Amino acid sequence: MIKKIIAPILLSSTIASMSALAQEVIFYSTQANPLKEADAMRNDVLSGFSGKVQFLPQEAGPFFSRIEAEARAKSVSLGVLGALHGHFPQINSTLDGIDDVINDLPAVQANNALSNLGKLGGAEQKYIPWMQATYIMAASKKALPYLPSGADVNALTYEELAQWGENLKKATGKPKLGFPAGEKGLMHRFLQGYLYPSFTNSVVTDFRGDDAKSMWKWFQKLWVNVNPRSTAYNLMQEPLLTGEVWVAFDHTARLKEAFDQKPDDFVAFPAPSAKAGRGFMPVIAGLAIPAGTPDRAASVELIRYLSEPEVQIKTLKATGFYPVVDVELPADLPANVRIAGKAIALQANSSDALPSMLPVGLGSLNGQFNKIYKDTFQQIVLRNADVDRILDRQAKQLKRIMNESKAPCWAPDKASAGACPVK
Amino acid sequence: MSKKAYPYVLIMPSVLFLLAFFVYPFLQVFAQAFTHSEGGLTIAHFETIFYDFNFLPSLKNTLLLALVVVPAQLCLAIGMALMISKMEKGRDTVLYVWTIPLGISDLAAGIIWLGLLDQNGFINSFLFHVGIIDEAQSWLNYQNPWAIFAAIVFAEIWRATAILLVILVSGIGLIPKEYYEAAEIFGANAWVRLWKVTLPLLRPSLQTALILRTLLAFEVFAVVMILGGSNMPVLMGEAYNWAFSYRDAGAAAAYAVVILVLSLLFTLFYLRVLRVPKEAQI
Numbered sequence: 001m002i003k004k005i006i007a008p009i010l011l012s013s014t015i016a017s018m019s020a021l022a023q024e025v026i027f028y029s030t031q032a033n034p035l036k037e038a039d040a041m042r043n044d045v046l047s048g049f050s051g052k053v054q055f056l057p058q059e060a061g062p063f064f065s066r067i068e069a070e071a072r073a074k075s076v077s078l079g080v081l082g083a084l085h086g087h088f089p090q091i092n093s094t095l096d097g098i099d100d101v102i103n104d105l106p107a108v109q110a111n112n113a114l115s116n117l118g119k120l121g122g123a124e125q126k127y128i129p130w131m132q133a134t135y136i137m138a139a140s141k142k143a144l145p146y147l148p149s150g151a152d153v154n155a156l157t158y159e160e161l162a163q164w165g166e167n168l169k170k171a172t173g174k175p176k177l178g179f180p181a182g183e184k185g186l187m188h189r190f191l192q193g194y195l196y197p198s199f200t201n202s203v204v205t206d207f208r209g210d211d212a213k214s215m216w217k218w219f220q221k222l223w224v225n226v227n228p229r230s231t232a233y234n235l236m237q238e239p240l241l242t243g244e245v246w247v248a249f250d251h252t253a254r255l256k257e258a259f260d261q262k263p264d265d266f267v268a269f270p271a272p273s274a275k276a277g278r279g280f281m282p283v284i285a286g287l288a289i290p291a292g293t294p295d296r297a298a299s300v301e302l303i304r305y306l307s308e309p310e311v312q313i314k315t316l317k318a319t320g321f322y323p324v325v326d327v328e329l330p331a332d333l334p335a336n337v338r339i340a341g342k343a344i345a346l347q348a349n350s351s352d353a354l355p356s357m358l359p360v361g362l363g364s365l366n367g368q369f370n371k372i373y374k375d376t377f378q379q380i381v382l383r384n385a386d387v388d389r390i391l392d393r394q395a396k397q398l399k400r401i402m403n404e405s406k407a408p409c410w411a412p413d414k415a416s417a418g419a420c421p422v423k
Numbered sequence: 424m425s426k427k428a429y430p431y432v433l434i435m436p437s438v439l440f441l442l443a444f445f446v447y448p449f450l451q452v453f454a455q456a457f458t459h460s461e462g463g464l465t466i467a468h469f470e471t472i473f474y475d476f477n478f479l480p481s482l483k484n485t486l487l488l489a490l491v492v493v494p495a496q497l498c499l500a501i502g503m504a505l506m507i508s509k510m511e512k513g514r515d516t517v518l519y520v521w522t523i524p525l526g527i528s529d530l531a532a533g534i535i536w537l538g539l540l541d542q543n544g545f546i547n548s549f550l551f552h553v554g555i556i557d558e559a560q561s562w563l564n565y566q567n568p569w570a571i572f573a574a575i576v577f578a579e580i581w582r583a584t585a586i587l588l589v590i591l592v593s594g595i596g597l598i599p600k601e602y603y604e605a606a607e608i609f610g611a612n613a614w615v616r617l618w619k620v621t622l623p624l625l626r627p628s629l630q631t632a633l634i635l636r637t638l639l640a641f642e643v644f645a646v647v648m649i650l651g652g653s654n655m656p657v658l659m660g661e662a663y664n665w666a667f668s669y670r671d672a673g674a675a676a677a678y679a680v681v682i683l684v685l686s687l688l689f690t691l692f693y694l695r696v697l698r699v700p701k702e703a704q705i
Binding site: 060061062064066078090182183227228231232242244259364365366367368370371374377379382 | 476477509542543561564565566648652653654666667668669670671
């Protein structure tokens with residue numbers, strides 16, 4: 001019985017892998033991993049590619065393991081790697097230099113700030129910007145009447161957000177704010193790209209300054225009005241849709257379903273601001289080629305295809321990530337793009353906008369860098385530990401990571417000659 | 424081939440398999456835990472994990488889970504095994520039904536229990552529909568660590584009691600009927616027969632079952648990850664995080680060594696406490 005079931009599976013998988021060896025470009029990606037997005041990638045985005053391509057989405061951990069294992073074994077089967085900016089430093093040594101590819105894509109190269117990130121702090125291009133997104137706020141329309149008087153939802157301050165949360169709790173008896181603080185949530189990006197810059201105009205250098213201390217104390221107080229299930233939330237679209245949470249922060253791609261399923265029930269708006277400005281962080285995904293790939297020309301062809309304006313728009317529809325090339329967006333876009341797009345533009349163009357870059361140059365210490373912020377949050381906010389003690393202890397760890405990686409400061413921290421200092 | 428060589432030839436494939444895919448990687452992990460990334464001996468990886476916020480909580484949670492789950496499962500499994508051994512009809516069917524959870528992966532078991540206990544889960548909607556609660560309750564959040572702990576204990580007991588059960592059922596089958604007949608003649612009631620005959624003669628099986636189950640308890644991972652997430656750190660989960668999220672293979676290896684040391688200590692403990700002198704073996 002079991003043999004009958006297993007034999008065809010084994011047979012078909014051997015055939016699949018044999019044919020893969022013969023011609024397909026394997027497109028290995030940490031992005032578009034949810035089933036629906038992966039399907040849309042295969043059927044809508046990649047179906048127009050002239051060559052053969054197999055799209056293989058994967059979680060970050062196993063993604064790295066396979067790339068490293070193939071590089072070490074000197075038997076590379078992957079063709080194109082798609083991942084977030086923050087993923088690439090960890091596999092930097094396994095990537096092929098692709099100056100020739102970026103020079104061939106003037107439309108992508110034109111966006112200097114983005115294409116320079118693809119050098120990963122070195123001289124050579126290591127990835128080609130593929131698509132971009134950012135984090136914004138979303139709210140159920142039911143929450144809007146409880147905005148503090150005089151507050152403009154499109155130009156909110158963190159004080160007003162706290163007041164809003166309190167009003168909501170008073171009115172409904174429930175904490176209605178929500179943050180993605182689950183195991184796979186992106187809470188650390190909220191801390192690194194939004195809270196720290198807005199309150200301290202810094203991410204690393206002023207990690208334990210007085211501004212940071214009062215920020216954490218403020219956040220401790222705010223948390224009373226945050227749904228305690230937040231530590232289980234990975235994608236805020238789910239609690240927004242069930243109504244557990246009325247006001248939330250998350251990545252645009254992780255709010256997408258809420259806007260698409262109930263476009264009339266939700267609004268999107270820019271992240272709040274504090275005394276240093278309106279901190280926000282762009283998210284960039286890129287495409288790279290592993291050194292020793294079986295058919296480099298085909299990989300380059302696939303990257304070129306994915307950079308075409310029409311394909312970038314198809315990618316936007318499939319994944320909720322925006323184009324990196326300058327392109328006129330058509331009118332028939334899905335609801336999430338219309339709703340989120342406006343908030344993204346408002347956020348980037350607000351008078352007090354304070355863009356915060358993704359960490360650069362941390363290499364394999366990227367994960368530990370994020371851990372510093374997540375642990376600090378967990379200790380101070382969830383376990384109510386003493387702010388000064390935790391910040392002192394974590395600053396030591398942060399200093400160690402910066403010195404080991406020798407990473408210079410990135411915006412909004414002031415540029416440094418050597419490793420970014422921690423005061 | 425001589426008859427004497429047969430057993431060795433037959434176990435050779437499994438021994439080779441274990442050497443290649445268990446012993447060899449394990450030695451590598453052990454070496455990794457004590458080597459610096461540039462080579463040379465170091466204990467830095469252990470300093471890293473001991474200094475981490477999550478080390479003591481994860482050690483405490485793992486030990487506590489083992490201390491609660493294993494004895495509870497042992498009692499249940501002994502009871503179930505005794506019931507089964509008294510059955511005349513349908514014995515196999517009951518045994519099959521009881522061992523069904525064993526065939527389910529621990530990840531799936533975690534998801535099943537999350538589906539029951541979650542705020543949008545079955546138990547919540549049941550209680551809501553019969554009118555016991557007014558709205559969905561969130562039990563499994565960081566404010567109720569004991570609820571998370573209890574949920575994991577339930578899930579683990581449901582999932583893995585059958586491991587003990589199958590070993591004990593075969594152990595009970597090995598006890599010769601004569602002992603019970605002799606005990607009855609001397610007027611021993613059921614309780615005395617359990618304490619003086621069954622349990623002492625079950626020692627070898629108890630030893631195997633307890634060692635297996637306790638080691639598995641130290642490796643508890645998927646169920647905890649699903650039900651508790653970062654609110655309930657355990658050793659294995661931390662090892663996974665250090666390997667894949669924080670990308671520090673040395674620290675992950677150090678966690679693996681900590682789990683190994685714990686496992687060794689408990690195995691030695693069981694071997695010592697439940698030892699059966701050679702002359703007392705059946």
